[in-house]
Amino acid sequence: MNILEFTLNELAGFLKKEFGKGLFHASALYREIYKTGNRDIVNTSEFAASQAFAKALEKRLILAPGQVIESFKENNLIKFITALSDGLKIESVLIPMTGRNTLCVSSQAGCRMGCRFCETGKEGLKRNLAVSEIIGQVFNARFVLKEKIKNIVFMGMGEPFDNFDNVIASIKIMNEQKGFDIALRHITVSTAGVISGIEKLGRLNMKGLRLAVSVNASDDNIRSFLMPVNHACSLQTLKTALKAFPLTRRECFLFEYILIKGLNDSKSDAIKLAEYIHSLPVRLNLIPLNPVIGFNYESPCDDDMQRFSEILSSQGIFVIKRWSKGRSVAAGCGQLGLRC
Numbered sequence: 098m099n100i101l102e103f104t105l106n107e108l109a110g111f112l113k114k115e116f117g118k119g120l121f122h123a124s125a126l127y128r129e130i131y132k133t134g135n136r137d138i139v140n141t142s143e144f145a146a147s148q149a150f151a152k153a154l155e156k157r158l159i160l161a162p163g164q165v166i167e168s169f170k171e172n173n174l175i176k177f178i179t180a181l182s183d184g185l186k187i188e189s190v191l192i193p194m195t196g197r198n199t200l201c202v203s204s205q206a207g208c209r210m211g212c213r214f215c216e217t218g219k220e221g222l223k224r225n226l227a228v229s230e231i232i233g234q235v236f237n238a239r240f241v242l243k244e245k246i247k248n249i250v251f252m253g254m255g256e257p258f259d260n261f262d263n264v265i266a267s268i269k270i271m272n273e274q275k276g277f278d279i280a281l282r283h284i285t286v287s288t289a290g291v292i293s294g295i296e297k298l299g300r301l302n303m304k305g306l307r308l309a310v311s312v313n314a315s316d317d318n319i320r321s322f323l324m325p326v327n328h329a330c331s332l333q334t335l336k337t338a339l340k341a342f343p344l345t346r347r348e349c350f351l352f353e354y355i356l357i358k359g360l361n362d363s364k365s366d367a368i369k370l371a372e373y374i375h376s377l378p379v380r381l382n383l384i385p386l387n388p389v390i391g392f393n394y395e396s397p398c399d400d401d402m403q404r405f406s407e408i409l410s411s412q413g414i415f416v417i418k419r420w421s422k423g424r425s426v427a428a429g430c431g432q433l434g435l436r437c
């Protein structure tokens with residue numbers, strides 16, 4: 098088994114059941130793996146007095162985060178490609194943010210959602226990632242690329258709610274204090290708007306965990322054109338699900354809106370979007386479209402983006418303009434898909 102599949106308590110339970118050991122050895126293994134990146138997991142002082150146990154453990158557990166086979170850099174941004182054990186490849190992006198690195202992780206190899214502005218969507222779904230393959234991306238960023246990680250965003254390849262159980266299990270591991278110790282409020286799960294996933298996450302009530310929704314249009318016709326998921330999960334049903342989602346008073350949703358020249362960037366689009374958002378606690382990220390092969394639209398110019406943003410701000414919406422990073426290495430939003 099891959100040791101990156103276990104929360105601390107699950108690992109303690111496994112050691113108890115298989116070897117009659119428990120939390121002491123599980124904590125030692127966790128510390129070695131997640132704090133120091135030691136791959137020789139049983140070669141530590143805690144195991145010195147019990148070599149027979151260490152050898153037996155080595156036969157049952159492996160530490161396999163996937164192999165980083167390539168990386169690309171644009172300024173401080175790094176996109177890296179990981180080869181999985183079955184030969185599939187996934188991409189992750191490390192985004193520098195004033196000393197607080199954010200790691201954008203993939204939850205699936207490919208994706209079935211088919212969003213038009215996204216390279217990953219064109220591949221279709223290959224398969225869900227295992228918990229260890231999600232955690233492996235964090236492990237490799239931390240110990241192969243040697244970067245500290247403060248924030249995690251599930252905005253890489255895949256729709257996280259299509260791999261719900263493994264995404265939630267991996268978040269619990271990232272959050273372990275004796276492991277990576279990444280606070281839930283520093284972890285964002287981004288969905289294309291899968292209502293059943295939003296409802297399921299709401300029922301888990303994981304306080305602090307952040308929810309982002311890729312919105313991209315203020316009317317159903319344009320949204321259905323851009324994102325086929327909208328046929329089943331319209332803007333109105335999305336809004337109803339978000340209103341029922343348990344947020345604390347200080348929390349808000351993150352909405353992502355990719356601005357596409359001549360399609361969703363007009364003054365009336367901005368006004369309709371403000372109306373849609375108005376009764377929801379939302380922070381809105383505006384992102385200019387990144388070039389994607391086969392999607393023949395352009396991003397708006399800076400002035401048009403600014404105008405769009407001002408209309409929303411004047412309606413009391415909290416807007417952040419995200420100037421695209423990583424375009425030159427195909428690491429921008431919607432560009433992950435192994436074509437660089």
Ligand code: SF4
Nearest residue numbers: 208210212215218255
């Ligand atoms: S934008 Fe996200 S949900 Fe849509 S196709 Fe791409 S990876 Fe899938």
